[in-house]
Amino acid sequence: MPSSIPAFATRSAIARAVRRKPLGAFGFVVVVAMLVMAAFAEQIAPHAYDETIRGARMKPPSAAHWLGTDNLGRDIWSRIVYGARVSVMVGFATVLLGLAVATAVGVSTGYLGGAYDLCVQRVVDAWMSFPYLVIILSVMAVLGPGLLNVVLSLALIIAASSSRVIRGATLSVAEQTYVEAARAAGCRHSRVIVRHILPNVMPTIIVLATISLGGVILAESALSFLGFGVPPPFPSWGAMLSGSGRTYMFRAPWMAVWPGVAISLAVFAFNMLGDALRDVLDPRLRGT
């Protein structure tokens, strides 16, 4: 976007976006809030994530502890603020890695076609015929628990399913006459891909990234819930709902409520933002 646009034009553009896509704008605000929470957790959280506050075991929400405290006397709001860090880190790392692989596979199979495409597509088929949680857990069983392994196994899923969509987008771009013209003018395949295919597939990739982020955060929380995520005491929203705390939830229900609200809100926001972006950038993806 050129920087010479007057400020009032940008402001009215924002106002128009909010009016036309109110839910998308809401999603955007929540996503920004989550990024700020993750980046400045030390400044925002009133307590450290592992700080045991004396005489504050399982206290209900109050002015001192907005969301209450858990069975070890830790401030739940502070742990949720720090927990955003895990969700954001895993989310972005997974989507970056997964989409990088998906783009390489999707663009190359879509552009080159032939036997290479056929073979790769059959492997993608087979990979996608597993339920995603089953394949992730099986990979985790091989790799062992840990944050990096969560990212690796989730990225595998994102790569397989997104490569299919990116391949489709590549197919339709590769048919365009400007691609034919570029080839006729003597461009190498590598130049056609980098200068003509990739820029036109980019909107699809951006939309995929936003929509995948919600799914990845949801999947990360499920893995953490099952005990495969970041090791304690560092908080992740999924892990806060599992483990030793579960037996205390009957006496301190706020322990069970807030982490789930945080997960749902974050995923809801990414989904809303993704939906709005898709309508604007890539209407072809509607219904996926």
Add this chain to the structure above:
Amino acid sequence: MLQRYLAKRLLVAIPSFLIASLIVFALPRLIPGDVVSLMLEEKAYARDLAELRAKLGLDRPLHVQYVEWFGHVVRGDLGESLWTRRPVLEELARRLPVTLELGACSLVFAVIIALPIGVLSAIRQDTLSDYLARSVAILGLSVPGFWLATLVIVLPAIWWGWRPVAEYVEFGRDPIGHCVQFLLPGLILGIAAGAALMRLTRAMLLEVLRQDYVRTAWAKGLRERAVVFKHSLKNAFIPVLSVLGIQIAQIFGGTVIIETIFGLPGMGRFLFEAITQRDYPVIQGVNLVVVGAIVLVNLTVDALYAVIDPRIRY
């Protein structure tokens, strides 16, 4: 014609099942060496490293292993659990019905939620009820099932002192209690699948409602009911059906968590326990059955296409 179409679909399904079986086979072979010695030390799966390698079938060339393993699989021998020493197939046979019942229950909930709301949302496009339905659907996709399950167990216990039965009720002992115990987990599993189906039903119906023959149906003076149900819904249903196949797979993935939370002795919980104990023969066995079942589901979906839509004959 129909037979030929089905035979062709079957021919396509076989390679994808074979590749999937290769993935299932390859997974334990990717275990780093130190994990095998860890299994020896922590889980005491064998007396020495050589014996454990032999048990896992890691001691021979890869292609020999695969052929031998597949030969056993075809004869119904999935090996035995490292942990309990019981045949994997026997254990699976005991647990499969529980998962099938849970899956069927959640599928029913998903369809009951998805179809009416999806149709209503499409024929009342851009009204308040449409916006509401779409927002609720995205919310349904965003709320983690394990959280809902936790709330369903915790909150009623606090408010009314009521808890869902924590122990599995056999059909023979109490048929009604047996069915009732699947309702809550089935509903929770069905919500996410239902939300996805609802969005697709709406999108596809909207597409069909814009077609010329629908305008003709309106112009003939047909009632809304006839236009929507007789002319439109049937044509919108094919993509919905194919996504239903995908959703069945995802529902199975969800059973891993839901069965663990609700204490149902099904395949999902079996898989989860096997993964925490690094019981590879069980992991392989469950994965293989799951993939086989999903390939079958997809074949059934293909066959249903042909029944619903006589135009489909590849």
